[in-house]
Each structure stands twice: as C-alpha cells, then as structure tokens.
Amino acid sequence: MSQTRTIKVETLARVEGEGSLYVRFSGSHVAEVKLKIPEPPRLFEGILEGRTYEELPDIVARICGICPVAHQMSAINAVEQAFGVAVHPSIRALRRLFYCGEWIESHALHIYLLHAPDYLGYEDAILLARDHRPRVEAGLKLKKIGNDLMALLGGREIHPVSACVGGFYKTPTAAGLRKMRGPLEEARDLAVETARFVAGFEIPDFEQPYEFVALRHETEYAINDGRVVSSKGLDIAVDQYLDHFVERQVSHSHALHSSIRGRGSYLVGPLARFHLNFDRLPDSVRALANELGMSPECSNPFKGIIIRALETVFACEECLRLIDQYEPPPAPRVEVHPRAGVGQGCTEAPRGLLYHRYELDENGIIRSARIIPPTAQSLKRMEEDLYFLVGEMAALPTPELTHRCEQAIRNYDPCISCATHFLQVTLERE
Amino acid sequence: MGILVLRALRGRVPEDVELLEDTGAPLFVLEQFQRFDALILVDAVRSGSPPGTVLCFDGRQIPAGLRARAISSHGMCVHDALGLGEALGLLPEVIRVVGIEAADFTPGAPMSVETERAVPDAVDAVLREIAAITLS
Numbered sequence: 001m002s003q004t005r006t007i008k009v010e011t012l013a014r015v016e017g018e019g020s021l022y023v024r025f026s027g028s029h030v031a032e033v034k035l036k037i038p039e040p041p042r043l044f045e046g047i048l049e050g051r052t053y054e055e056l057p058d059i060v061a062r063i064c065g066i067c068p069v070a071h072q073m074s075a076i077n078a079v080e081q082a083f084g085v086a087v088h089p090s091i092r093a094l095r096r097l098f099y100c101g102e103w104i105e106s107h108a109l110h111i112y113l114l115h116a117p118d119y120l121g122y123e124d125a126i127l128l129a130r131d132h133r134p135r136v137e138a139g140l141k142l143k144k145i146g147n148d149l150m151a152l153l154g155g156r157e158i159h160p161v162s163a164c165v166g167g168f169y170k171t172p173t174a175a176g177l178r179k180m181r182g183p184l185e186e187a188r189d190l191a192v193e194t195a196r197f198v199a200g201f202e203i204p205d206f207e208q209p210y211e212f213v214a215l216r217h218e219t220e221y222a223i224n225d226g227r228v229v230s231s232k233g234l235d236i237a238v239d240q241y242l243d244h245f246v247e248r249q250v251s252h253s254h255a256l257h258s259s260i261r262g263r264g265s266y267l268v269g270p271l272a273r274f275h276l277n278f279d280r281l282p283d284s285v286r287a288l289a290n291e292l293g294m295s296p297e298c299s300n301p302f303k304g305i306i307i308r309a310l311e312t313v314f315a316c317e318e319c320l321r322l323i324d325q326y327e328p329p330p331a332p333r334v335e336v337h338p339r340a341g342v343g344q345g346c347t348e349a350p351r352g353l354l355y356h357r358y359e360l361d362e363n364g365i366i367r368s369a370r371i372i373p374p375t376a377q378s379l380k381r382m383e384e385d386l387y388f389l390v391g392e393m394a395a396l397p398t399p400e401l402t403h404r405c406e407q408a409i410r411n412y413d414p415c416i417s418c419a420t421h422f423l424q425v426t427l428e429r430e
Numbered sequence: 431m432g433i434l435v436l437r438a439l440r441g442r443v444p445e446d447v448e449l450l451e452d453t454g455a456p457l458f459v460l461e462q463f464q465r466f467d468a469l470i471l472v473d474a475v476r477s478g479s480p481p482g483t484v485l486c487f488d489g490r491q492i493p494a495g496l497r498a499r500a501i502s503s504h505g506m507c508v509h510d511a512l513g514l515g516e517a518l519g520l521l522p523e524v525i526r527v528v529g530i531e532a533a534d535f536t537p538g539a540p541m542s543v544e545t546e547r548a549v550p551d552a553v554d555a556v557l558r559e560i561a562a563i564t565l566s
Binding site: 133144 | 453454455456457460461510513514517518519
C-alpha cells in the first residue's frame with residue numbers, strides 16, 4: 001500500500017527571488033527533487049548590448065542591491081582586461097577595501113536577519129530580535145559599518161556610482177579613510193562575537209563530497225582577482241572559464257544550471273573559499289577558526305553561517321590593514337583607450353564566484369555580454385544537497401523536514417533574483 | 431506615489447524637517463527610526479477604500495497580521511521594518527503614515543488617474559501632520 005503525503009509551505013521568507021521546491025517521495029525513497037525557478041529571466045545581458053563600457057558599472061550595479069560592488073568589479077575587471085588597462089596599486093587596494101565593505105554588510109545581513117532564526121527556532125528575525133535584542137542590534141551595527149564603507153568609496157551604499165573602468169571617479173584622502181578605522185575596529189570585535197555566537201548553534205550533521213571552486217591568489221584571501229581553482233585540481237586563468245564550465249538549461253528553471261565539464265556540480269561561496277584559501281587567512285582568523293572547531297576540510301553546508309562570520313572578521317581586519325597602508329593614487333583613474341576585444345572578469349561575490357564576459361568594439365561599445373552569478377553556479381549543487389538531505393532525514397516528521405529543506409536552501413544565501421521574495425516548498429510522499 | 435508627494439513637498443516644509451526618498455536599501459526605513467523623533471511615511475496603501483482616498487493613521491496601528499514576516503536581504507517592507515523596529519525598541523516617538531489608496535498593485539502597472547489626482551491632497555495631509563507633531 002502506498003501512502004501519499006504532500007506538504008506545502010506557501011511562503012518561504014529569507015531567500016531572494018521567486019522559486020519553489022518540489023520533493024517527491026516513493027515510500028521512504030526520494031524519487032525526485034526539483035528546485036524550480038519560474039521567475040522570468042531579467043535579460044541584463046541584452047540590456048547591455050549596444051551600451052558603452054562607461055555605462056557598464058552603473059547598469060550592472062542594478063542587478064543586485066546587496067552585491068552591486070561584486071557586479072561592478074567583475075565587469076570592470078573584464079573591460080580592463082579587454083582594453084589592456086593596468087591600474088595603480090592604490091586603486092587595486094581601494095577596490096579590495098570597497099569589496100570588503102560589501103562582504104561585511106552582506107554577510108551580517110544574512111547571518112542575523114536571514115539565517116540565524118533557523119538555528120534558534122524562530123520564524124523570523126523579528127521574533128529573534130525580541131529574545132536576542134543585543135545580538136540583532138550588533139548585527140545591524142556591523143552591517144551599517146560595511147554600508148558606510150561602501151558609501152565612502154562608492155558615493156552611496158546602494159548601486160554605488162564612483163567605481164569606473166580605470167579606477168574611481170573620486171578617491172578618498174588618507175585622512176578620510178582613517179575616519180573609518182574606529183568603526184571598523186568595533187566591527188571586527190562585533191564580528192568576532194558573531195563568530196562565537198553562531199559557532200554555538202546546533203548544527204545538523206550533514207556532510208557532502210563537494211568539488212569546491214573559488215578564486216585563489218598568490219598571497220591574499222582572494223576577492224577581486226586570482227586564478228579559478230578547485231578541490232579536484234582545476235587551476236585555470238579566468239579567461240579559460242568557459243573551457244571548463246558549462247551552463248545547461250533545465251525545463252523547471254529559468255536560471256541555468258552550471259557544471260564542470262566532464263564532472264558535474266560544484267560549490268562556490270564561503271565554504272569553497274574557506275576550503276581552498278584557508279592558508280591565506282590572517283593568523284588571527286585561523287586561530288579563531290581553530291578555537292571554534294572549524295577546519296578547512298569542513299564540508300557541512302549548515303556550517304556556512306560560521307564561515308560567513310569568520311569571513312566577516314577577516315574582511316574587517318583586511319579593511320584595517322588596507323586603511324593603514326593606504327597612500328592616495330596619483331590620479332583617481334588612469335586614462336582608458338577602448339579597443340576591440342573580449343574581456344573576462346571573475347571576482348568573489350559574498351555568495352561566491354561571479355563571472356562576467358564582454359565583447360567590445362573599437363569604440364568601447366558592448367557587442368555581447370555574459371554574466372554567470374554564484375547562485376546560478378550553485379543551483380545544481382543546491383538540488384543535490386536537498387536530494388541527499390531529504391534522503392538522510394526522511395524519517396523526520398514532515399514539518400521538521402520541510403524546515404530543514406528551507407534551511408538548507410538558505411545555507412546558500414541564494415539570490416534567485418532581486419524582484420520577488422517567496423519560495424513554495426512541496427514535499428510529496430507516496 | 432510617495433516620491434511624487436515628497437517632491438511636491440520640497441521647499442514647503444519647515445527647516446527642521448528632512449525629506450527623504452527611500453534608496454531601496456533593505457534596512458532604509460529601519461535606519462530612519464534611529465535618526466528622527468518623528469517620522470511620516472508616505473506611500474501607496476491598500477485598505478479597500480476607493481482609489482485616490484488619502485488615509486492618515488498611526489504607524490503603530492498597522493495590524494500585526496499585516497506584518498508579513500517576509501524579510502529578505504533585498505527588501506524589508508514597512509510592516510517588517512515596524513516589527514523589527516518595535517522588537518529592537520527603535521520606533522520614534524511619533525510615527526505616522528500618509529497613504530493614497532492605489533488602484534492597481536500589479537508590477538509595472540502605471541499610477542491610476544485617481545491616485546495621481548490625489549497627490550495634492552496627500553501633500554496637504556503631510557503638511558497638516560507636520561504641523562500637528564508634538565513631542566514630549
């Protein structure tokens with residue numbers, strides 16, 4: 001006799017965009033898992049065609065209100081590669097600082113408002129705040145300091161306007177940057193507290209054999225440049241990306257599924273960076289990780305919240321280092337001479353590797369654009385996580401299992417789009 | 431419509447009143463709670479009244495059931511901001527809402543004629559609200 005059970009969660013908050021999860025059981029066996037993305041494509045690549053390289057940073061910043069810097073930096077790197085632009089080391093440092101601000105605000109927001117309620121048994125951040133007010137206040141303060149840094153360098157925190165091909169329209173003075181020192185010291189302390197707080201959460205026991213993919217830099221914890229490497233030996237330049245990664249259309253999703261040619265799914269984001277670049281973290285952050293029992297071998301996606309907190313500590317310390325070493329560049333930007341060509345840029349958005357590719361003509365007009373965001377790269381792997389999770393936890397009562405599925409999706413901090421905010425979950429048991 | 435009302439208010443409010451357009455930052459409204467003693471939120475509303483009706487009410491009176499609890503990193507609606515502001519003890523002493531009943535909330539739908547015609551009334555309503563603010 002077969003038994004059918006269907007569970008629907010009409011509204012899943014705390015993820016980005018419109019999607020639904022469908023899980024079908026046949027007895028205790030998981031027959032099918034589909035993460036459906038019905039949201040229409042946003043067609044940014046099409047919008048960019050015919051636009052100039054100068055408009056590019058402002059347009060791609062609109063892709064996301066949380067990670068505009070990531071899109072700006074991947075786009076700018078791509079164009080600078082196409083035009084052969086070399087920026088001053090101080091500009092490079094400022095871009096890293098700008099990007100760290102985004103990591104701080106994005107990670108703080110995800111940890112406190114989106115993900116922590118899952119671990120502490122609250123429906124949302126409002127209920128969490130009622131019982132853990134000082135913690136949520138600390139999280140909001142941390143986020144604001146990240147935003148303030150973005151506003152200082154980018155002109156404003158949302159869709160910043162100062163970054164451009166060749167540098168910035170305006171760069172800060174050393175004294176102006178030093179004003180952020182005090183707040184960033186406070187942010188570092190708050191981030192350390194955050195890491196200790198989330199490391200105390202009850203974490204589901206769930207390990208996966210991921211192929212981790214992230215940028216790797218010769219000396220730094222990679223953010224804005226490096227080679228694309230993986231835990232299974234991939235080690236390529238950014239412009240070889242499309243030789244090794246492929247996108248495939250699936251009928252149930254308007255977002256494409258990425259995989260590594262000949263191998264399959266892979267994981268980008270905090271776990272991947274931590275695994276591949278642990279040795280590039282400052283001693284203080286590695287010591288904190290050790291204290292909290294976090295090893296680079298971690299392959300439990302539910303521990304991603306701890307890694308985000310550790311990365312926030314890193315980002316604060318990196319900001320302080322960059323501010324202390326900052327010397328204003330001779331000019332806010334170098335002169336740019338457009339030339340026909342193709343450029344590709346990869347950076348580490350808060351959610352993982354973000355790839356941009358542009359074909360430009362001799363006048364700097366964009367002829368074609370391609371953007372592969374981290375959430376699209378992770379979708380296939382997200383589905384696989386859910387497949388194994390519901391398989392391992394099938395004995396759980398349905399409400400609990402449904403919650404675990406939602407939590408597992410939020411492990412990825414998915415940014416399905418910037419437009420809508422719900423995900424319907426359906427578990428069907430036959 | 432909030433933006434139209436706000437722009438029409440420029441130059442018509444006392445010096446100690448700041449006019450702010452929501453930047454779209456997810457915590458924008460929440461952050462304003464901490465900056466001001468009194469706050470007037472101006473936006474489209476859906477109450478079941480005829481389109482174009484101007485409504486003024488205490489922000490604290492928004493029924494709890496409307497608080498959607500759908501916080502996402504890309505946006506926090508007014509209900510969420512009020513809920514979180516309340517939980518964190520951040521709500522300003524005065525928090526008023528001036529709304530114009532909208533006709534159509536479909537994404538991409540243009541503003542209805544009735545709503546647009548009500549903008550001057552909403553401007554007057556905001557000016558009255560400002561004049562009525564008394565702080566303890």
